[in-house]
Amino acid sequence: MRIMQAPFNCLTPDLITDSIEEAFGISLENLIYPYPSYINRVYGLQDTDDKEYVAKFYRPGRWSQQQIREEHQFLQDLYLGECPVVLPIPDQEGATLQTLNLETYNPNSDQIDELIFHFALFPKQTGRAFDPETDEDWIRLGSLAGRIHVSGRKSPKLSRYRLDAFRLKYYIDELLKAGLIPEESLSDFLFITTKAFELLKNHNESIQSMCLHGDFHRGNLIYNSETGLSIIDFDDMCEGPAVQDLWLLLPGHHRDSRRELELILEGYTEFMEFNQEELKLIEDLRFFRMIHFLHWQSQQRFDRAFYQHFPDWGNHAFWIKCIEDLQDQLLEMGG
Structure with a gap:
């Protein structure tokens, strides 16, 4: 052993x-x-x-x-x-x-x-989580993303990865090489991820990349009544499309969050131009994040406390549910 x-x-x-x-x-x-x-x-x-x-x-x-x-x-x-x-x-x-x-x-x-x-x-940094409740709050979030990207656009090329279809394929290949997916789920996993790779590759072909926060969701914002909002945790900083730092702020899928996205873009475009073509990437990037998280779990499964937090990770029922979730998200991508 x-x-x-x-x-x-x-x-x-x-x-x-x-x-x-x-x-x-x-x-x-x-x-x-x-x-x-x-x-x-x-x-x-x-x-x-x-x-x-x-x-x-x-x-x-x-x-x-x-x-x-x-x-x-x-x-x-x-x-x-x-x-x-x-x-x-x-x-x-x-x-x-x-x-x-x-x-x-x-x-x-x-x-x-x-x-x-x-x-x-x-x-x-002391404070609390920030939960947007008003239109002005959503605009404020978009403004923060825009301010990040003002500097991100000027940053030199990173030695970190680029968030694109080929990074998605890397994660998929790593999961396959690890031999973690049960044989009865393997063909479905291959079909879904191959289709998602092609969709992301096609949708991202003409989109420019810049330096991003990479994990810009509301959990990485701290609100203090005296100092205002602070942005934390740039560990997932990478190069990729601007919309990566916008969609994670949304309360749900693109189809259910159009009003919030409109307000975020209102704040964002006070600082940066936005290519509307990037909106078609939102659900693709959600699929990317799901695979990214699976890959992360596969890397951390030997940590002492991992199975305390994820006791069913990797078993038969886990992969059945995982395949169902990936299939549902592929449909959101238009696959």
Whole structure:
């Protein structure tokens, strides 16, 4: 039996606090508050002067140092463009990205492997979730997306992936190679995903890409009555069509959210032009997100707590429901 060791299983509370204290020259209380995070590990911390922080440990192997530095540079560009973002804290030498090197035993090879964690520290942003209730709220959300894209349009080409049909195919191929899909569901999965790939490829052919937030939904906005809205979590920053940073704000499918989308675009076009052709991508991108999430789950299934949150993941009933959901979404795409 092959034993898989998930990287975050090696990250202990002492390692977390020691790494932060050494990198940033601060003294922390012995309290760590884990935050829910799909891919990375995020912790709330407090120093001995009662100042609060958020530490982010990036999943090893997901992004290179260069790619994370691109994220931090984009945050700096947005800040200089008066976009309400939360900047990572620099160390005494001005570096915002730190590294923790560990040696771990690999039972598969009976050898010691090096495990590298990149991490960053942010000031804690207090506030609450933002739920749009008025037309002005929806317009405000569109304005924020527009302000992100003012800087995104100027950003140099990223070394991260481009959100397109070929990235979708990469996720599909990875799921197939992992051998996770039951034989009785495989032909349906192949038919649906092949059709979705072709639709996304055709719909996206003439659409320009820019640097995006990539995961711009309302859960990544914090509202404070004194400071207003702040945008957080640029971990999924990538290149892609502008509409990716708009459709995630919607309360439902495109057909059910036309009024909200109209208001979002009203705010967006105060800052940026919008190509109406991109609207045909909304349901394609929803399909992309479903496959993206499946791929993420397949990568994290060896984490210690994964099956506590997803106890039925990967079983027969799971894949039946998954195929049904993908088929329904393919119909939304026009397939």
